[in-house]
Amino acid sequence: MQTKPRILVTGAAGHTGAVVVDDLLKAGFPVRAFVRQHDTRSAALEQAGAEIFVGDLFDFRDVRAAMNDVQRAYHCPPFAMNLLHGAMVFALAAEDAKLEVVALLSQWLPHASDPSVVTREHWLANNIYRWMPSVDVIHINPGWFAFVYMLGLPSIVHLGMMVGPFGNAQNAPPSNEDIGHVAAAVLVDPADHLGKSYRPTGPKLMTPDEMASDMGKALGRKVKYQDASVKMFTKAALAQGFPLFEIAHVAHYSAASKSGAFSSGAPTDHVEQVTGKPAEPFIDTARRYFANPKLIYHSLETGTKLGAFAFLARMLMTRAPDLGAYERSLGYPLLKNPKMASENPDWVAAAQNQQLHLLSGVENMR
Ligand SMILES: NC(=O)c1ccc[n+]([C@@H]2O[C@H](COP(=O)([O-])OP(=O)(O)OC[C@H]3O[C@@H](n4cnc5c(N)ncnc54)[C@H](OP(=O)(O)O)[C@@H]3O)[C@@H](O)[C@H]2O)c1
Structure with missing residues (x-):
């Protein structure tokens, strides 16, 4: 009989998703791995014990179906156009499926006036995820990966x-594996992490x-x-x-x-704080x-x-x-007049003082 909650992992063939799948399987959780297609990477995930779900993260029907009988999730929004659209599809499906908690991969830089539309869309998604009435969120905000x-x-x-x-x-670039280990650890035992933001670094x-x-x-x-x-x-x-x-x-x-x-604000000790092991x-x-x-x-x-x-x-x-x-x-x-994060005094103060909640929040980030 299954006793542990089932966990959905998106981007499961990718840099961080594959690590999250592996860690969760090793911790004894049933894992559903959301991939774009069957290939050698999905075969390896299946071989390790994951259930494979092939779908399109921009299609609500696929994402909702992937959440049947799922309680927790790691969501890795693909680095592509329409990131916010995909993140909102995932949030709506998560709320409809009444998931307990989503660990959301985001970025180091999010704030409202960034020149990069992906960064601004991460910022919008970070904020909107907090509004979900029944799903808790844990933010993971790394900078450039190693x-x-x-x-x-x-x-x-x-x-x-x-x-x-x-x-x-x-x-202080983090490895894919350390970011994945942080995400897996917060999903194994979410209680102390709910609503928090982590910035894993090397x-x-x-x-x-x-x-x-x-x-x-x-x-x-x-x-x-x-x-x-x-x-x-x-x-x-x-x-x-x-x-x-x-x-x-x-x-x-x-x-x-x-x-x-x-x-x-780098380096942080978040890898060690969350996983108990120092960053690689x-x-x-x-x-x-x-x-x-x-x-x-x-x-x-x-x-x-x-x-x-x-x-x-x-x-x-x-x-x-x-x-x-x-x-x-x-x-x-x-x-018309974008500002980089480093030109936004609120972002700089929050980053330097490690006010992590502010870094993922709407407050003072304009
Ligand atoms: N790279 C960095 O330095 C960095 C830094 C900070 C934050 N981030 C954030 O990290 C995220 C990316 O994380 P990652 O590197 O772990 O991801 P990744 O390796 O790029 O993996 C993303 C996975 O999603 C799959 N995918 C893409 N579009 C899909 C769709 N429509 N439906 C289903 N699956 C789809 C891809 O499949 P295929 O492989 O088959 O195409 C890929 O396996 C982005 O949100 C990015 O902003 C990245």
Whole structure:
């Protein structure tokens, strides 16, 4: 007889969702894993003991059906257009299904006037989730994940170059696994976490130079950080096959990062506070990810030195589109006078003083 509540995990094939599924299964919970399609990743989840539900997170019928006989959930809104639409579909279904609690993955930056529509939509979702009459919410607000710095894996491994639009900005990037462990832990025993917000980080603030140096140690070769302009980064990300929507947003987060937003109030001790184990050092994350590049991105491979040079040539020949014009063409709401989080004194004060409730709330965040 089932005694533990059933838990739904969305984005279950993704960076954090797969970890949440694994942790919850190990803790003896029945888990329903919401995936977009059957593939090797869903087969691995099924093999581990999860029930697979294939559906579309933007389709209320799918999301509601996935919640039948479910009591708790981890919701990972996909990083894509219409994030708020998906988050609201999930909230309506959760309320209708009378879930006890949802752990909601959000971001480090949310506030009302951010240049990034995804960040503003996270902020709207964070606030609206609090209105649910019968469902409790626990917020999880990480900054740039550690894997982001390793997306140029072939250049790192074969050319000793970590390239990115990071400037000299510090971040204490958390591993996918630590974020997932925090989400799973609050769902295993939610009582003390209801209504709270956690900002999981790595153990210390690091510059991109220091991260590159750690990657070098993990690989046993010299790796240097090479700063890229947004234009060069756009060319590289397009040549690598990333969608323009994600690239346009990384450009916003690059500006946010360079303005010091990811180091505001970082590092935190939330990984240890919630899971009882300290956050993983960046170098250990790098070692694990280099051994299994699928943890960085599901289709990423280390490739060869020749492939890394061929990629450089392809990147140079790729035309960089005007990201501002691209965003204007999408028709989603763009603000006339946006402000980055670091330009919003309320956000900065809340971040530095670790007033976590404010960071996910509507109060003073305008
Ligand atoms: N990356 C960062 O540095 C960072 C920092 C702070 C916050 N965040 C937030 O983290 C979230 C992403 O988390 P993550 O990296 O764990 O996710 P992820 O690895 O991108 O996984 C998302 C999963 O959702 C699935 N999916 C996408 N659209 C779907 C749909 N319409 N229906 C069903 N499934 C769908 C994807 O399936 P496929 O794989 O099959 O496409 C993917 O497996 C975003 O909300 C983002 O804003 C990210």
